[in-house]
Amino acid sequence: MAKIQKPLAEVRYAKELAALEYADKGNSKPAGWKLSPAAVRDFIIGRNEPIAFGGENVEITQKFYGDNALVERAVITLAGSRGLMLVGEPGTAKTMLSELLSAAVCGISSNTVQGSAGTTEDNIKYSWNYALLLSKGPVQEALIPAPVYRGMREGIITRFEELTRCPQEVQDTLISLMSDRVMNIPEFEEGQNLLFAAEGFNIIGTANTRDKGVNDMSSALKRRFNFETVEPVKSPKLEAKIIASQCGELMENAGISAKIDMQAADILAEVFGELRSGVSSEKANVPKMSCVMSTAEAVSVYYQSALDAEYFGGGHISMRKLTENLLGAVLKESRDDLPKLREYYSGAIKLKAERRGGIWNEFYDSRSFLK
Ligand SMILES: Nc1ncnc2c1ncn2[C@@H]1O[C@H](COP(=O)(O)OP(=O)(O)OP(=O)(O)O)[C@@H](O)[C@H]1O
Numbered sequence: 584m585a586k587i588q589k590p591l592a593e594v595r596y597a598k599e600l601a602a603l604e605y606a607d608k609g610n611s612k613p614a615g616w617k618l619s620p621a622a623v624r625d626f627i628i629g630r631n632e633p634i635a636f637g638g639e640n641v642e643i644t645q646k647f648y649g650d651n652a653l654v655e656r657a658v659i660t661l662a663g664s665r666g667l668m669l670v671g672e673p674g675t676a677k678t679m680l681s682e683l684l685s686a687a688v689c690g691i692s693s694n695t696v697q698g699s700a701g702t703t704e705d706n707i708k709y710s711w712n713y714a715l716l717l718s719k720g721p722v723q724e725a726l727i728p729a730p731v732y733r734g735m736r737e738g739i740i741t742r743f744e745e746l747t748r749c750p751q752e753v754q755d756t757l758i759s760l761m762s763d764r765v766m767n768i769p770e771f772e773e774g775q776n777l778l779f780a781a782e783g784f785n786i787i788g789t790a791n792t793r794d795k796g797v798n799d800m801s802s803a804l805k806r807r808f809n810f811e812t813v814e815p816v817k818s819p820k821l822e823a824k825i826i827a828s829q830c831g832e833l834m835e836n837a838g839i840s841a842k843i844d845m846q847a848a849d850i851l852a853e854v855f856g857e858l859r860s861g862v863s864s865e866k867a868n869v870p871k872m873s874c875v876m877s878t879a880e881a882v883s884v885y886y887q888s889a890l891d892a893e894y895f896g897g898g899h900i901s902m903r904k905l906t907e908n909l910l911g912a913v914l915k916e917s918r919d920d921l922p923k924l925r926e927y928y929s930g931a932i933k934l935k936a937e938r939r940g941g942i943w944n945e946f947y948d949s950r951s952f953l954k
């Protein structure tokens with residue numbers, strides 16, 4: 584069978600989850616959860632000590648970097664009676680966090696509604712197999728469960744991606760489901776027409792503040808969620824770490840054995856941080872780009888460059904490739920960013936080359952490929 588490109592979080596980290604469950608025995612857990620809140624947190628932000636499990640020491644790796652307190656608050660929200668809404672700029676790991684939380688809390692991260700302008704109530708609650716409906720009437724067998732139905736029946740997390748892209752009246756079907764924790768199925772007979780949510784059910788929504796704001800959520804629905812804003816990473820050191828760890832995983836998956844070039848990761852992290860904030864570490868002028876300089880984008884620029892190095896560059900990531908891939912990421916939104924990027928190189932990057940020399944010189948020289 585062909586290898587899966589991106590296995591689910593619960594599959595990728597199956598060993599870590601099993602080790603955490605083993606070490607978690609005896610700890611109190613919210614009803615319907617596989618792990619205690621502390622173990623869920625450890626799964627996401629890593630744990631200092633490995634766990635001796637199955638004859639080996641299982642390392643619990645850090646997967647989300649940044650705000651540990653946010654992770655704890657998110658876990659506590661899920662243990663309560665409100666849903667969790669992760670909002671923020673694109674590429675700040677909202678989706679990743681919601682997958683990791685679901686995998687740790689209930690062992691399933693795939694029970695997901697992918698919100699879009701075309702999402703209907705049927706995609707959230709249930710629909711019917713019309714052949715069966717016609718032949719047998721509205722029987723259980725004819726009902727096709729959608730993710731919220733499944734979440735309520737099985738007592739698992741339902742992930743709702745890009746909630747605010749759905750029409751408001753569709754979003755609002757969640758209001759009564761989330762407060763009453765019961766779904767009415769009027770087609771079924773009296774007595775069988777109520778689906779009560781099993782313990783463990785909750786909803787994690789994500790929404791992007793750039794595309795369409797959370798203003799498009801009704802206030803009644805907002806009240807059913809605790810909101811957490813996932814901020815872009817602020818420290819270049821941390822961002823370089825994310826680039827290294829995420830690309831390490833991607834490269835391993837792609838069968839590339841090359842080691843991460845930390846110098847290249849550091850450069851990218853510094854450049855992305857400066858273009859995002861508009862401030863350079865040398866206090867040089869940094870023009871503001873119209874595109875989002877997200878960490879996800881930095882990871883993909885590094886990965887592109889690493890692939891290039893592997894297949895065309897003799898394993899070495901050249902500064903030219905870094906610049907070319909950076910340009911590709913920047914120009915996605917608007918070509919007006921090209922002169923701004925040139926200005927950044929001839930100002931802030933030039934200064935870094937003069938003051939720090941070495942690899943920054945090489946990076947500055949690659950500006951001739953900004954075209
Ligand atoms: N703080 C972080 N810790 C770890 N990885 C991060 C972090 N921020 C960004 N990333 C990287 O960014 C990638 C993309 O994240 P993800 O798709 O979850 O973002 P998102 O916030 O859902 O974006 P969008 O709003 O576009 O849907 C992650 O897979 C990871 O590689």
Ligand SMILES: [Mg+2]
Nearest residue numbers: 677678679789
């Ligand atoms: Mg997302």
